Amino acid sequence: MRLHRNLVFAVIDALNLIFNEKEYADKVIEKVLRYDKRWGARDRGFIAETTYDIVRWKRLYTEIAEVHEPYSRPNLFRLFAVWCVLKGIRLPDWKQLEETPERRIKGRFDELSKIRKFRESVPDWLDELGEQSLGNNLWTKEIAALNKQAEVILRTNTLKIKKTQLQTILAENEIETVAIDGYPDALKLKERKNVFVTEAFKNGFFEVQDASSQLVAPFLEVEPGQRVIDACAGAGGKTLHLASQMENKGQLIALDIYESKLKKLKIRTRRNGVHNVETRVIDSTKVIKKLHNSADRLLLDAPCSGLGVIRRNPDSKWKLEPQFIDRIMGVQQEILQSYSKMVKKSGQMVYATCSILPQENTEQVAKFLASETGEAFELVKEQNIYASERGYDGFYMALLKRKG
Numbered sequence: 001m002r003l004h005r006n007l008v009f010a011v012i013d014a015l016n017l018i019f020n021e022k023e024y025a026d027k028v029i030e031k032v033l034r035y036d037k038r039w040g041a042r043d044r045g046f047i048a049e050t051t052y053d054i055v056r057w058k059r060l061y062t063e064i065a066e067v068h069e070p071y072s073r074p075n076l077f078r079l080f081a082v083w084c085v086l087k088g089i090r091l092p093d094w095k096q097l098e099e100t101p102e103r104r105i106k107g108r109f110d111e112l113s114k115i116r117k118f119r120e121s122v123p124d125w126l127d128e129l130g131e132q133s134l135g136n137n138l139w140t141k142e143i144a145a146l147n148k149q150a151e152v153i154l155r156t157n158t159l160k161i162k163k164t165q166l167q168t169i170l171a172e173n174e175i176e177t178v179a180i181d182g183y184p185d186a187l188k189l190k191e192r193k194n195v196f197v198t199e200a201f202k203n204g205f206f207e208v209q210d211a212s213s214q215l216v217a218p219f220l221e222v223e224p225g226q227r228v229i230d231a232c233a234g235a236g237g238k239t240l241h242l243a244s245q246m247e248n249k250g251q252l253i254a255l256d257i258y259e260s261k262l263k264k265l266k267i268r269t270r271r272n273g274v275h276n277v278e279t280r281v282i283d284s285t286k287v288i289k290k291l292h293n294s295a296d297r298l299l300l301d302a303p304c305s306g307l308g309v310i311r312r313n314p315d316s317k318w319k320l321e322p323q324f325i326d327r328i329m330g331v332q333q334e335i336l337q338s339y340s341k342m343v344k345k346s347g348q349m350v351y352a353t354c355s356i357l358p359q360e361n362t363e364q365v366a367k368f369l370a371s372e373t374g375e376a377f378e379l380v381k382e383q384n385i386y387a388s389e390r391g392y393d394g395f396y397m398a399l400l401k402r403k404g
């Protein structure tokens, strides 16, 4: 691979903004990719993937390069040099990469790879928490799987098109996909491509949604004509899936505490040809009270640590703090306690997170069921979805039924 100076400089700029200015990696990449309109898909891919790679392996690379925060520009180049050496890419004779100690880098890599927190590039506290919560074996496998680059998975919008038709249309645009067993609406891209520029996307024929996330809406067992509430709807990834499972019939109420997210959801419903969604901002407890005892189905896709999706957000390894996890666990129980009252007798709800920690998952559900409000519910089934077992994001979901 031949390295182009302007692309590498863009990576260094991106790393500076992410590591030193603490900006979000996805936003930074969007910004940096706007630097030069002439860059093609391969150039853009190089910038995005190299930046994400160095973010993902930050701890390992900084230990190897022996550099510390805040990173000066020469030190960011040292991290880049480590990336090149470990990838087997021949270093160009640029001033910034002079005197790169290639043998020492390889030696340090071999040495540090023996220790999980360095090999898998995680902070001490997270490595300890992962091992305590999941046990040594599962955590070791899981963190390795979560450090792999996520594949691009699409969910067919069955309101508009059949999966096989979508596959044909994409193939005509040189986007080759394969179906995935056990995920009825999913298509996996054979090769990473920007699918958002396609006519098929603009026509609302598909959404980009991880395979594990595609299991959540079906778990709720919705039917056309029901009243369904999606109480933590965000920008609506699962709302749209629920709408297609309801065949656009019945009432789907999407709630969130952020109006900005619900606005994005509205735009997506239009593209998807979804007509049965109504959005409401939770700006007081009244919004929830008005809906008490009214829902046939309720989805609680709760805010969480996001530890199951670090393949997609590798910088969350560096942004996440133990205090945040403690706080969000309080919010999760609060959501279970107060929002479950929206379910009517014999109705069902799903509590889901994109976390792999039992504290946020099965233990939250057990605590809820043991509480006064929870007595009205019974657990029908629950599922832990591990990245190391399925190859997709880590998720948890529990189906609970309100007694008749």
Ligand SMILES: C[S@@+](CC[C@H](N)C(=O)[O-])C[C@H]1O[C@@H](n2cnc3c(N)ncnc32)[C@H](O)[C@@H]1O
Pocket (backbone or CB within 6 Å): 231, 232, 233, 234, 235, 236, 237, 238, 239, 255, 256, 257, 258, 261, 282, 301, 302, 303, 304, 331, 335, 354
């Ligand atoms: C895991 S995300 C939801 C993702 C979304 N369901 C999707 O599939 O795209 C959790 C959502 O919960 C929202 N949230 C946080 N605290 C909340 C609360 N107390 N009540 C309702 N929603 C909340 C967040 O704004 C965020 O959009």
